[in-house]
Amino acid sequence: MKIKPLGDRILVRVLQVEERTKGGIYIPQTAQEKTQQGVVEEVGDSQDIKVKVGQKVIYDKYAGTQIKIDDVDYLILRNDDVLAIVED
Secondary structure, eight states, rough: OOOOOOTEEEEEEOOOOOOOOOOOBBBGGGSSOOOEEEEEEEEOSSSTTTOTTTTTEOOOOOEEEEEEEETTTEEEGGGEEEEEEOOO
């Protein structure tokens, strides 16, 4: 299935949180903090969008609409919900 956001919205694939610490301690799902990073998969057709497909972004913690496609978590966010672009 292919999703194309409309207007100033973007589709972001949510990056999963590590389940173990560097020391090897297991962190249960209920104790993990909600991730706030993702990779842009699709962008809407608005001229105001400042991110591109493939960029890693940090977004507002409670923003967007969650959807699941083929067991992969995605968010549909407004352009204004993106706080920063992560450059490696």
